[in-house]
Amino acid sequence: xxxxxxxxxxxxxxxxxxxxxxxxxxxxxxxxxxxxxxxxxxxxxxxxxxxxxxxxxxxxxxxxxxxxxxxxxxxxxxxxxxxxxxxxxxxxxxxxxxxxxxxxxxxxxxxxxxxxxxxxx
Numbered sequence: 001x002x003x004x005x006x007x008x009x010x011x012x013x014x015x016x017x018x019x020x021x022x023x024x025x026x027x028x029x030x031x032x033x034x035x036x037x038x039x040x041x042x043x044x045x046x047x048x049x050x051x052x053x054x055x056x057x058x059x060x061x062x063x064x065x066x067x068x069x070x071x072x073x074x075x076x077x078x079x080x081x082x083x084x085x086x087x088x089x090x091x092x093x094x095x096x097x098x099x100x101x102x103x104x105x106x107x108x109x110x111x112x113x114x115x116x117x118x119x120x121x
Contacts, residue, residue, distance in 0.1 A: 022047055032111050046115035050108045056091045058115040066120065085116035 015023040015036075022035035029036065033049040048056040061069075061084065069083040086098045089112055101109060 032114070034111060034115055044119055046119060048108075048111045048115060050091070050111070051105055052108075054092050056089055056108075056112055056115075057093075058085070058089050058112060058119060060119045061088050081113055081117055081121075084120050085112050088116055088120060 012027070012030075014026045014030075016030065017023050018035050020037070022037045024030040024034075025036050035047045037045045037047065039045070044060055046058040048058065050056055065087055066084065069080070069087050071083075082098060082101050085101055086096055089096050089101070091100070101112065104112075
């Protein structure tokens, strides 16, 4: 009889703590390197590691900020998410502008778009 190695795969329990009070909420977030932090006041922030190792932070907006986002997208349906994301995202602690998002790598934009939409729509 052959000796067969038994492979056991441990399943992680989510949410999974990372650092600084952040967590991976599920396997998708872990694969995409999107961490979530919930503050005592109810606010939620998503921290994303971009492909060039910069750190993006995406936060929930207030209602007046959502209305303010119209100056970025002029109510063009295909730009609404990008306008909202421009207001709610900082990269390495600095505010971004619409063009920063427009010209970033697609895989990084998709992570930011996902986080901005999840928090603000």
